[in-house]
Amino acid sequence: MDPIKITLIAFLCGFFCSCSTGPPPFDNSDWAIDTCSPGQYELARAEERARNWWSKNSARYGNEPHYLAVDTTVLLDGEIVQYLWPKLIGSRHTTSFFAGYGGDYNQGNIYCATIFDTNTGKLVSNQGYAYVDSPAKGQVVRFGNYVARFIR
Numbered sequence: 250m251d252p253i254k255i256t257l258i259a260f261l262c263g264f265f266c267s268c269s270t271g272p273p274p275f276d277n278s279d280w281a282i283d284t285c286s287p288g289q290y291e292l293a294r295a296e297e298r299a300r301n302w303w304s305k306n307s308a309r310y311g312n313e314p315h316y317l318a319v320d321t322t323v324l325l326d327g328e329i330v331q332y333l334w335p336k337l338i339g340s341r342h343t344t345s346f347f348a349g350y351g352g353d354y355n356q357g358n359i360y361c362a363t364i365f366d367t368n369t370g371k372l373v374s375n376q377g378y379a380y381v382d383s384p385a386k387g388q389v390v391r392f393g394n395y396v397a398r399f400i401r
Contacts, residue, residue, distance in 0.1 A: 281378035281392045285361040287321045292363060295321040296372050299365035302400050307367070314389060316397035317365040321377055324359045364395045 287295070299319045361377040378392040384399040391397075 277391055279393065280380045280382070280384060280390050281362075282359075282381060283379040284393070285324055285377045285379045286375065287361050287363065287377050291322045291361075292372060292375060295319040295363050296365065299372075299400065300370060303365075303367050310387070310398060312367060314396045314398060315367045316373070316395050317367060318362045318378075318384075318390060318392050318395070318397035318399045319365050319372075320383070320399075320401045321361045321363045324361055324379060362392055362399070364392060364397055 296319075299317050303317065359379050359381055360383065361379055363377045364373045365371070366373050373395070380392070384390045386399065386401055388399050389396060390399050
């Protein structure tokens, strides 16, 4: 067989095998930089969105992991006050914060996710987890002690 054809076939096989439409693989590093306390309205809205999402997608994903991380709210300046800088530096998932850093302090976008238990149909607590970089929709990530599928 012609060496050019072999090279072309190997290249195309490698190219098509590397293209994936699924969510990225599980990353066990903690996406949370801190905890947060969303308001009651935000919690109720997140719980309702998680229930709706789970009713539509439970057959697609199955029950592992049985937690969903629900994007709940954007934290405002001053909601995370104590020791923000070391938390940002110590996390592997704060690239977007530093990409916009121009020398002047700007909190940037820090979000809050709450954890929804698909077995009970409720949020596990009123506490949320602050994060900076958003995981891909459907990606399995860790927030604190919970391994959860991230939904918007």
